[in-house]
């Protein structure tokens with residue numbers, strides 16, 4: 142088992158990591174730890190681990206580290222394990238991963254798995270895999286501006302503070318969103334693989350992370366009041382029921398807007414608009430709290446990336 146650890150994730154607290162690894166080693170699991178040295182390094186490490194025949198690659202970090210690790214595993218046979226050490230740890234909620242090190246280690250050493258079919262986001266300058274969500278509009282603006290020192294000290298609270306600051310500054314420009322070719326307008330958009338958002342909060346109750354395609358949350362109304370209303374509804378799981386919010390399903394999402402508007406992927410800054418989102422070429426299996434069979438089999442259909450609309454101009 143290869144463990145890829147991002148030492149800069151979350152509050153940099155490694156107590157849980159060592160407790161999980163102690164348990165695994167004491168129960169006879171062969172564990173090799175690889176530490177990331179820079180952004181993107183987890184992908185190269187995961188690729189090497191898969192090439193050397195690893196059956197399981199464990200991402201120890203937040204959702205960004207998981208996404209980078211998965212990017213190096215797609216198309217291979219290794220399963221993904223997760224030791225959540227990030228700030229929001231949204232994917233850990235999705236797969237029912239416990240906080241307790243012994244329970245987590247038990248999951249990593251059991252064959253129980255659930256499929257995850259990641260997404261790919263493409264801008265004119267970069268292509269990046271994501272495991273949980275991509276956003277543009279107000280939430281992406283907050284992610285780009287959040288103070289990293291505050292995030293390290295108070296975790297998710299840093300996003301709440303930044304949200305309150307940005308409410309007064311953000312202009313809420315209109316975005317153009319094409320869902321499988323059909324045009325919509327909204328002030329903000331979140332393209333979600335899974336059900337959760339921002340931690341343990343439900344955004345898209347019907348999302349199926351193991352299937353291709355996305356649930357797209359459109360926030361049609363701009364302005365601080367609408368953003369505040371959405372923020373208040375999120376912890377109650379009522380965001381999708383708000384007037385002005387629609388949850389739609391799509392396989393291919395294109396987002397355009399004013400030049401320079403930021404994009405977030407899995408809670409980290411991920412470039413600027415325009416953006417095209419589509420399925421990764423294959424799913425992977427994740428060591429999870431509950432078993433879910435991958436009905437289509439591991440070698441599921443290979444999707445070819447649709448040409449983004451800006452390429453045709």
Ligand SMILES: Nc1ncnc2c1ncn2[C@@H]1O[C@H](COP(=O)(O)OP(=O)(O)OP(=O)(O)O)[C@@H](O)[C@H]1O
Pocket residue numbers: 147148149150151152177178179180181182202203204205206207209226227228229230231407408409
């Ligand atoms: N050694 C490193 N030095 C600096 N940055 C790194 C290093 N290793 C990985 N990274 C970057 O750190 C970013 C943030 O990591 P990650 O998302 O795992 O933690 P987080 O932001 O605290 O958690 P979450 O996404 O759950 O909120 C990743 O996008 C990755 O590119």
